[in-house]
Amino acid sequence: MQARDAITMAVRALTAHRLRSFLTLLGIAVGIAAVILLTSIGEGLHRFVLAEFTQFGTNVVGISPGKVSTGGANPGFPSSVRPLTLADAQALQRIPELVGVTPGVSGNAEVTANGRARRVLVYGTTAALVQGFNLRVRSGQFLPDEEAESARAFAVVGAKLKQELFGADNPLGARLRVGSLQFRIVGVLESRGQFLGIDLDDVVYVPAARALELFNRDSLMEINLTYAEGATAARVGDAAKAILRARHGREDFTVVMQEDMLRTLSNILDILTMAVGALGSISLLVGAVGIVTIMTIAVAERTSEIGLLVALGARRGTILRLFLGEAVVLSALGGVLGLVIGIGLAQAVRLAVPGLPVHTPLLFVLLAETVAVLIGLAAGVLPARRAARLDPVEALRAE
Numbered sequence: 001m002q003a004r005d006a007i008t009m010a011v012r013a014l015t016a017h018r019l020r021s022f023l024t025l026l027g028i029a030v031g032i033a034a035v036i037l038l039t040s041i042g043e044g045l046h047r048f049v050l051a052e053f054t055q056f057g058t059n060v061v062g063i064s065p066g067k068v069s070t071g072g073a074n075p076g077f078p079s080s081v082r083p084l085t086l087a088d089a090q091a092l093q094r095i096p097e098l099v100g101v102t103p104g105v106s107g108n109a110e111v112t113a114n115g116r117a118r119r120v121l122v123y124g125t126t127a128a129l130v131q132g133f134n135l136r137v138r139s140g141q142f143l144p145d146e147e148a149e150s151a152r153a154f155a156v157v158g159a160k161l162k163q164e165l166f167g168a169d170n171p172l173g174a175r176l177r178v179g180s181l182q183f184r185i186v187g188v189l190e191s192r193g194q195f196l197g198i199d200l201d202d203v204v205y206v207p208a209a210r211a212l213e214l215f216n217r218d219s220l221m222e223i224n225l226t227y228a229e230g231a232t233a234a235r236v237g238d239a240a241k242a243i244l245r246a247r248h249g250r251e252d253f254t255v256v257m258q259e260d261m262l263r264t265l266s267n268i269l270d271i272l273t274m275a276v277g278a279l280g281s282i283s284l285l286v287g288a289v290g291i292v293t294i295m296t297i298a299v300a301e302r303t304s305e306i307g308l309l310v311a312l313g314a315r316r317g318t319i320l321r322l323f324l325g326e327a328v329v330l331s332a333l334g335g336v337l338g339l340v341i342g343i344g345l346a347q348a349v350r351l352a353v354p355g356l357p358v359h360t361p362l363l364f365v366l367l368a369e370t371v372a373v374l375i376g377l378a379a380g381v382l383p384a385r386r387a388a389r390l391d392p393v394e395a396l397r398a399e
Contacts, residue, residue: 020294020297021294021330023290024290024291024293024294024330024334025330025331025333025334025337026334026337027289027290027291027334028288028290028291028330028331028334028335028337028338028372028375028376029334029335029337029338029341030338030341031282031285031338032334032335032337032338032339032341032342032368032369032371032372033338033339033341033342033345034342035277035338035342035364035368035371036338036339036341036342036343036345036346036360036364036365036368037342037345037346037349038276038277038279039273039276039277039360039364040342040343040346040358040359040360040364041276041346041349041356041358042269042272042273042276042277043273043359043360043361043364044356044357044358044359045269045273045357046266046269046270046272046273047357047359048357049265049269050262050265050266050269059099059226059227059228059229059231059233059258060132060133060224060225060226060227060258061224061225061227061233061236061237061240061255061256061257061258062222062223062224062225062255062256062258063084063092063222063223063224063225063240063244063253063254063255063256064084064221064222064253064254064256065083065084065219065220065221065252065253065254066252066253066254083218083219083220084103084219084220084221084222084223084253085218085219085220086103086148086149086208086209086212086220087247088220088223088244088247089101089102089103089126089148089208089220089223090148091243091244091247092223092225092240092243092244094243095225095227095236095239095240095243097227097228097231097235097236097239098225098226098227098228098236099128099131099132099226099227099228100128100129100131100132100225100226101126101128101223101224101225101226102125102126102128102129102132102133102223102224102225102226103124103125103126103148103208103220103222103223104123104124104125104208104220104221104222104223104224105123105124105208105211105212105215105217105220105221105222106121106122106123106124106211106221107121107122107211107214107215108120108121108122109122109178109179109214109215110178110179111161111165111176111177111178111204112176112177113165113166113171113174113175113176113177113185114165114166114169114171114174116164116165118161118164118165118202120161120202120203120204121198121199121202121203121204122178122179122203122204122206122211122214122215123203123204123205123206123211124205124206124207124208124209124210124211124212124214125143125205125206125207125208125211126143126145126148126151126207126208127142127143127144127145127146128145128226129142129143129205130142131226132224132226133224133226135189135190135192136189136190137156137187137188137189137190138159138187138188138189138190139170139172139187139188140156140172140185140186140187140188141186141187142156142186142187142189142205143156143186143187143205143206143207144186146207148207148208148209149209150209151207151208151209151210152207153181153182153183153184153206153207153210154183154184154185154186154206154207155176155178155183155184155185155186155204155205155206156185156186156187156188156189156204156205156206157171157176157185157187157188157189157203157204157205158188158189158191158192158199158200158201158202158203158204159188159189159190159191159192159201160191160199160201160202161201161202161203161204162188164202171185171188172185172186172187172188173185173186176204178204178206178214179214180214181210181213181214183204183206183210189201189205208220225240233257233258233260234257237255237257240255241255288375288378291327291330291331291375291376294330324377327376327377328373328376328377329376330376331372331373331375331376331377332369332372332373332376334372334376335368335369335371335372335373336369338368338372339365339368339369342360342368343360343365346358346360
């Protein structure tokens, strides 16, 4: 039997029962559409979360006071953990591969300016924050590069805070009271939106030494090291540990590599995306059952036709391929329909909910169609083998 004749027979067999064939491929289509929609949402969330974390730069090593991992010391003995200080931050600047060292201390305080008051997040830092965390200044400048211990009382405000306190007026040069201290505004930042529930535009940045005074603290909450391209986080982290161990006499701090954190987060999100896709793929089982059912019925209805083909010289392998081809065509058409429905629904969700990131990678599309074809192939094996093993004499008598 020629390939053209086999295709013609398969098409005629499927079109002879249009409704039954359509309902069968619809089962596959629903499963593929569910997988595409759910994985598109999962992949979109994956990219969104990683983009949120990487908007501050990726070449960052964070240092926080206290040791996260536990040791074997008796907890009854008093601890002598030394806090992180501005002097520690200055000492870390000796690492040659660093672009900037950013001490950090934060807290909430009431700010007053232009006859208006507002309670916001106050972040104490240095000039290195701009380069290390990709900040963009809309007007004026960021905190000047000065000695941390003698930094002047300058402040930089976020876009929302500027709008709430000054409206359309220019705030540069205006006085801003933060808690009990007075500052002069020297810059306004570009809008950055929210991050993990924190409004990054409703923040005021002041020198770290002034923030320590404001919050009556003697230690920093963190020190962030931004390293140059080509350097490795492990090498920078080891150098930072060596310097701080020499200063503190022990490793009473924790070094966190941002690239390790992002890698772990990415792996978790990948697993969640696959889990969501697996839930959607349960619908494919319904389609597979439908294909088995329709192909089994087709074998029963076309018993005499199979007997006639065998009697005319058709090989059993040809009969097997014929019925397998019908199953594959059904599943492939269902896969294409499912892709259209799934991608359409994903785009509809994206338009209806602009804040919900939806992304459909080409790999998912190709994988979904491949899975659909494989399901058709697997589901059609048993009915096709049954058709190929029919006794031609008994098959001809079936009519």
